[in-house]
Amino acid sequence: MDLVFRDAEVVDGSGGPSYRADVAVERGRIVSVVQEAAAAGWNGGGPGDTTVDLDWRTVGEYLDRLDTAHGGEGIAVNAAYLVPQGTVRMYAMGWADRPATPAELDRMRRLVAEGLEQGAVGMSSGLTYTPGMYAPDAELTELCRVVAEYGGYYCPHHRSYGAGALRAYEEMIALTREAGCALHLAHATLNFGENEGRAPELLALLDRALEAGADLSLDTYPYTPGCTTLLALLPSWAQEGGPEAVLGRLADGPTADRIRHDLEVTGSDGCHGVPVDWSTVEVSGVTEAALADRVGRRLGGWEEARALLLADRLGSTILQHVGHEENVRAIMRHRVHTGGSDGILQGAKPHPRAYGTFPEYLGRYVREEGVLSLEECVAHLTSRPAARLRLPDRGLVKEGYVADLVLFDPATVAAGATYDAPRTLPTGIPHVLVDGRFVIEDGRRTDVLAGRAIRRTPV
Structure with missing residues (x-):
């Protein structure tokens, strides 16, 4: 036996009551779980540094690079991959804001199929980001049909978390139903003033879809601010043509005034259809060292934002303080909810969700506030996401399962x-x-890089 954890409390990920057991590990797998003794709760999550050669061109090559990173040692945590719909669209037709031609749509279908054949678990979208947001529903539906053929799932950042957010959720449910594709809603929350207290409406929408037979799940992070790039707030028409075209529009006074009108009066589609409140926008990172003093500051208005975009060549990241705690709490209780960090490590002052999401669930929302029981919360962080990823031997403390384990103290985590x-x-x-x-031992990170690429399980 390589390891035996004796007489600890096991929260096994099933959602059932915890129990005392000994858990034995050999050759990377759990070989025995004997009650009346040991164990562990686990979330399998957390940020890790990865050094990967950037000479890959396909999904398969990328996943191979993860397995051979750091001189063949691998990566810090296991990684699964979603084919990025926006990148596929860019590859097929550039930054154009128009429907795809039949030939371009065929190319996108082939690219999605190739990615899934090479191990991707599904397809993602950023539908408030260009060029992915230029895709109409019919195009997304066709790509989701390909995903469904391979037993994958669609994971959209849908078209709005602000104005029209509920319609945006309905749109994703409808198009995946038509395509026969499983749906996982990424960071599924409701933000901005118009959505305060509206989580029950979203949950009722999800319940109706589930009762109608939808294969549906969602994730959230346990914080109220969002995190994105400053560029993302701009209207989509201003981003057509790519970065150099955007910089040209920002430098042109009349065009910049038009952008400002969309941002502050109309409500930019890049800012979820809501007129931007600059006091909610905090700079979290810059790419130009000379602009480091801007990090941690709230933006004073459009001219300051415009100047920063130009000086940092669109590279600035931001936090947007637009969420509602009651929505966060209500959504995390739902029966198909899973925990997810949506973590972005870029910037001098990133969102704390990148490092804190999973212990925040266990510490604040379980121990301190009792929003979830410990057993239920662990299931949200383990077996539920493993089921969505169709991982047959992960997500539970169970004999024969891979020994991805977290040992934590429920009283102090x-x-x-x-x-x-x-x-x-x-x-x-x-x-x-x-x-x-052991990648963390006695509270300290080891030099072990045991993570590997996890490829789609064929159906």
């Missing part, structure tokens, strides 16, 4: 990450194992 210190590590998690190997 907490997110160390804050908005002021977002890269602070959590507390109360002394040990983490990936594939049966």
Whole structure:
């Protein structure tokens, strides 16, 4: 036996009551779970640094690079891949804001199929980001038909989390129903003033879809601000043609005034159809060192935002403080909810969700506030996402399963990450194992890189 964890409390990921057991690990797998003793809760999640050669051109080559990163050692955590619909569209037809021709749509279908054949688990979209947002529903439906053929799932960042958010959710449910495709709604929340207190409407919509037979799940992070790029707030027409075209429009006074009108009066589609409140926009990162003093500051208005976009050549990241705590709490209780960080590590002051999401669930929302029971929450973070990914031997503390384990103290586990210190590590998690190997031991990161690419399980 390589390892035996004796007489600990097992929260096995099933959602059932915890129990005392010994858990034995050998050659990276759980070989025995004997009650009246040991164990672990686990989330399998957390940020890790990866060094990968950028000479790949296909999904298969990328996944191979992950397995051979760091001189063949691998990566810090396991990684699954979603074919990015926006990138596929860019590859097939550039930054054009128009419907695809039949030939271009055929090319997109082939690219999605190739990605799934090479191991991707599904397809993602960023439908408030260009050029993905230029795709009409009919185009997305056709691509989802390909995803369905391979037993994958569609994971959209849908068209709005603000104005018309419920219609945007309905759109995703309808097009995946037509395509016969499973749907996982990414960071499924409701933001901005018009959606305060409207989580029950979203949950009722989800329940109706589930009752009608939809294969549906969702994830959220346990925080109220969002995180994106400053560029993303701009209207989609201003982003057509790519980065150099955007910079040219920003530099042109009359065109910049038109952008400002869309942002502050009409409500830009890049900002979810809501007129931007600059006081909610906090700079979290810049690419130009000379602009470092802007990080952590709220933007004073359009002219400051425009100047930053030009000076940083569109590279700035932001936090948007537009969420509602009651919506966050209500949605995380839903029966098809899973935890997800939506973590972005870029920038000097990233969103604390990148480092804090999973311990924040376990510490604040389980122990301190009782929004979820410990057993239920662990299921949200383990077996449910494993089921969505169709991983046959992960997500549970169970004999024969891969030993991806987190040993934590329910009485002390907490997110160390804050908005002021977002890269602070959590507390109360002394040990983490990936594939049966310690990547965190006695609270310290080891040099072990046990993570690998996880490829789609054929159906």
